[in-house]
Amino acid sequence: MTPAARYAAAITILDEILGGDAAEPALLRWSRNSRFAGSKDRAAVRDIVFDGLRRKMSAAAVGGSLSGRGIVLGLLRQDGLDPSEVFTGIGHAPVPLAESEQAAGTPEGPDAVDWPAWLWPMLEVDWGEKATEVAGAQRDRAPVFIRTNTDMVTAQALRNILANQGIGAELHSSVSTALEVTDNARKLTNSEAFADGLFEPQDAASQAAVLRLPINEGDTVLDYCAGGGGKSLALAARGAKVTAHDIDERRMKDIPVRAERAGVKIDVAPKLGNQNFDLVFCDAPCSGSGTWRRTPDAKWRLTDERLADLMRIQASVLRNAAPFVKAGGTLAYATCSVLTCENRDVVNAFCEAEVWEVTDEMSLIPSADWDGFYLSVLRKLP
Numbered sequence: 001m002t003p004a005a006r007y008a009a010a011i012t013i014l015d016e017i018l019g020g021d022a023a024e025p026a027l028l029r030w031s032r033n034s035r036f037a038g039s040k041d042r043a044a045v046r047d048i049v050f051d052g053l054r055r056k057m058s059a060a061a062v063g064g065s066l067s068g069r070g071i072v073l074g075l076l077r078q079d080g081l082d083p084s085e086v087f088t089g090i091g092h093a094p095v096p097l098a099e100s101e102q103a104a105g106t107p108e109g110p111d112a113v114d115w116p117a118w119l120w121p122m123l124e125v126d127w128g129e130k131a132t133e134v135a136g137a138q139r140d141r142a143p144v145f146i147r148t149n150t151d152m153v154t155a156q157a158l159r160n161i162l163a164n165q166g167i168g169a170e171l172h173s174s175v176s177t178a179l180e181v182t183d184n185a186r187k188l189t190n191s192e193a194f195a196d197g198l199f200e201p202q203d204a205a206s207q208a209a210v211l212r213l214p215i216n217e218g219d220t221v222l223d224y225c226a227g228g229g230g231k232s233l234a235l236a237a238r239g240a241k242v243t244a245h246d247i248d249e250r251r252m253k254d255i256p257v258r259a260e261r262a263g264v265k266i267d268v269a270p271k272l273g274n275q276n277f278d279l280v281f282c283d284a285p286c287s288g289s290g291t292w293r294r295t296p297d298a299k300w301r302l303t304d305e306r307l308a309d310l311m312r313i314q315a316s317v318l319r320n321a322a323p324f325v326k327a328g329g330t331l332a333y334a335t336c337s338v339l340t341c342e343n344r345d346v347v348n349a350f351c352e353a354e355v356w357e358v359t360d361e362m363s364l365i366p367s368a369d370w371d372g373f374y375l376s377v378l379r380k381l382p
């Protein structure tokens with residue numbers, strides 16, 4: 001495909017997403033119907049679509065309309081590219097610009113940082129002058145991080161092994177287990193190093209959170225919202241005896257394979273009995289507002305009703321998980337949200353009702369170093 005034909009495909013897919021389709025199924029459908037597209041074409045089209053979703057409102061303003069065409073035109077202008085080289089009408093290129101499309105518009109208010117307008121007042125209250133930085137960070141592509149399996153290899157040695165397998169990576173400046181993949185990230189999960197269990201894809205914020213938890217070798221840990229087990233694996237790498245639980249058993253189906261690859265043991269427990277644990281970790285379901293650069297259509301799908309639902313679920317997760325903590329043990333609550341109503345507010349309400357106190361807290365905003373993430377560590381008052 002020519003570069004212009006890739007933009008034309010992205011315009012069509014963006015229109016489908018604006019019409020209500022989710023991003024991944026829309027991309028998949030286009031791929032299936034476009035046998036002529038090679039893997040580089042598919043990756044390029046995907047990148048344009050995701051850039052368009054990350055910067056949907058600002059690009060639409062710059063491009064003059066909230067449509068696939070307006071967004072793509074706006075992206076080109078924002079990136080300093082010449083739209084007339086793409087909108088040529090030649091072959092499969094988008095048709096040339098109309099007179100009305102010649103002048104660039106200017107985004108205003110929350111649109112300028114591509115944050116949902118209804119959610120902007122909340123972000124301003126939560127983050128004050130930093131609100132623009134928090135929202136703005138979600139407009140860029142996300143860095144790719146992996147977690148070194150330190151039971152098998154050091155981060156430095158892993159970096160060298162990956163280099164020999166054609167994958168560039170750099171040590172993270174502050175998270176000891178993390179490498180940022182700088183070159184050929186698409187090769188990661190097909191690499192020999194991955195098959196050998198030397199690393200797992202995981203954002204640096206999640207790694208920092210697990211490293212910060214008060215865990216001693218041999219401690220029993222319940223990962224109460226284990227999902228696919230990313231945190232369970234990181235907890236096991238800290239020497240904990242990990243039990244993985246999730247309300248949705250199907251989400252945990254890959255944990256045994258992942259644990260075997262990593263050389264660790266994780267008990268998968270769809271149902272919990274009377275056990276107690278030294279630490280219960282609740283990686284609660286949330287808006288994902290700290291990771292919206294990775295899932296940009298989720299940013300535009302969130303509603304105030306859904307946010308209120310999530311806050312109710314978060315409160316019940318903490319309430320239901322707390323009884324599994326041993327006397328003198330630790331309860332930890334985490335989200336990948338940057339919204340106080342899903343983080344400190346949930347924890348404060350729980351502490352007031354249930355005589356727990358916060359002993360440690362970490363609140364990260366999305367940046368080049370990591371995604372947005374929140375962690376609160378609690379102990380029960382005697």
Ligand SMILES: C[S@@+](CC[C@H](N)C(=O)[O-])C[C@H]1O[C@@H](n2cnc3c(N)ncnc32)[C@H](O)[C@@H]1O
Pocket residue numbers: 224225226227228229230231232245246247248251283284285286313316317
């Ligand atoms: C943020 S995801 C967990 C991600 C996972 N810890 C990881 O590192 O890959 C939240 C998980 O909480 C689960 N969940 C939602 N409500 C729950 C509940 N009441 N009890 C336990 N798990 C719940 C969801 O099924 C989902 O898998």
